[in-house]
Amino acid sequence: MKILIVDDSSTMRRIIINTLSRIGYTDVVEGENGKSGLEKLGQGGVEMIITDWNMPEMDGLEFVKTVRAQNAGIPILMVTTNAAKEDIVEALQAGVNNYVVKPFTPETLKEKIESLLG
Amino acid sequence: MDQSEIDALLAGGGKPAKKGKAASKAAEADRAPAPPPPPAPPSAPSVRAEPHKDGSGHVISELDTVTSVTERESNKVMDQLDQISRLVSRQQQLITDMMRHEGAQSQGVQKAIHEVMTASKEIQDKVFEAMDLMQFQDITRQKLERIVHHLRQIHDYIVDLLGTGLKSDSERPSISHTIAQTGTTPDENKAHADAVIEAFKTQKKG
Numbered sequence: 267m268k269i270l271i272v273d274d275s276s277t278m279r280r281i282i283i284n285t286l287s288r289i290g291y292t293d294v295v296e297g298e299n300g301k302s303g304l305e306k307l308g309q310g311g312v313e314m315i316i317t318d319w320n321m322p323e324m325d326g327l328e329f330v331k332t333v334r335a336q337n338a339g340i341p342i343l344m345v346t347t348n349a350a351k352e353d354i355v356e357a358l359q360a361g362v363n364n365y366v367v368k369p370f371t372p373e374t375l376k377e378k379i380e381s382l383l384g
Numbered sequence: 385m386d387q388s389e390i391d392a393l394l395a396g397g398g399k400p401a402k403k404g405k406a407a408s409k410a411a412e413a414d415r416a417p418a419p420p421p422p423p424a425p426p427s428a429p430s431v432r433a434e435p436h437k438d439g440s441g442h443v444i445s446e447l448d449t450v451t452s453v454t455e456r457e458s459n460k461v462m463d464q465l466d467q468i469s470r471l472v473s474r475q476q477q478l479i480t481d482m483m484r485h486e487g488a489q490s491q492g493v494q495k496a497i498h499e500v501m502t503a504s505k506e507i508q509d510k511v512f513e514a515m516d517l518m519q520f521q522d523i524t525r526q527k528l529e530r531i532v533h534h535l536r537q538i539h540d541y542i543v544d545l546l547g548t549g550l551k552s553d554s555e556r557p558s559i560s561h562t563i564a565q566t567g568t569t570p571d572e573n574k575a576h577a578d579a580v581i582e583a584f585k586t587q588k589k590g
């Protein structure tokens with residue numbers, strides 16, 4: 267199971283990668299914004315996406331919309347500081363399957379990933 | 385600009401009488417409720433003049449430096465935590481080997497080794513907890529970016545108003561617009577997000 271992690275914070279990417287490895291997912295590719303996320307996705311094999319919202323170059327919302335235009339099925343989890351109700355709804359409308367607000371606990375991330383894959 | 389206008393700008397909801405492009409862009413980012421604005425084009429060309437290095441421009445660049453330095457230093461802490469984690473894993477492997485050793489089969493020795501293993505697992509858990517707490521770096525950075533964003537608005541507004549001086553340098557696109565609403569506990573964040581998702585799904589079904 268290859269997972270694409272898109273976040274402009276390298277610290278945050280490491281935290282997510284650590285959590286994933288603790289629950290058995292070690293095949294990970296990284297992007298630092300939506301644009302590089304699309305590049306990594308284009309290289310193939312990605313089965314799930316975990317993306318931030320606030321990023322330079324291309325933000326997470328635009329990234330999700332672009333991905334959804336090409337791929338309706340891939341599970342997408344958004345992990346972001348944006349916590350307003352209207353943000354969450356906007357992301358869901360754009361096509362994210364689930365949503366985690368930072369800061370999160372590893373249990374939350376685990377639960378959300380498992381529900382996406384379940 | 386009077387105090388109420390400055391306050392309105394700082395609160396993020398202000399609509400000063402005379403607005404520069406930066407201010408209107410910022411007001412958009414500050415989000416009125418629906419309808420959602422279209423996503424910003426990637427790397428929109430900057431219409432700003434040369435960045436300046438005095439006054440608020442200096443503060444802005446200082447804050448930018450703080451955010452990049454804290455990210456770099458946070459990564460060093462993560463490196464150390466990674467290393468501790470690897471060492472503890474190695475230690476656990478050694479303890480497991482020790483348990484199997486023929487000279488360690490007495491009940492007392494096995495009990496002692498078990499206790500060492502339990503302590504080692506506790507250390508590992510604490511290392512993971514410390515890694516998770518490093519999320520503060522990203523969250524603090526975004527709070528600083530928001531402050532920088534407001535400073536740019538104020539600075540550029542004053543430049544527009546006086547008709548003299550240079551606009552601030554272009555900023556990172558896509559700053560967090562609702563970060564002020566975060567900072568509660570992770571459990572509260574989760575409960576809030578889950579409730580919105582649940583309502584959205586129910587509405588979609590109905």
Ligand SMILES: [Mg+2]
Nearest residue numbers: 274318320321
């Ligand atoms: Mg970000």
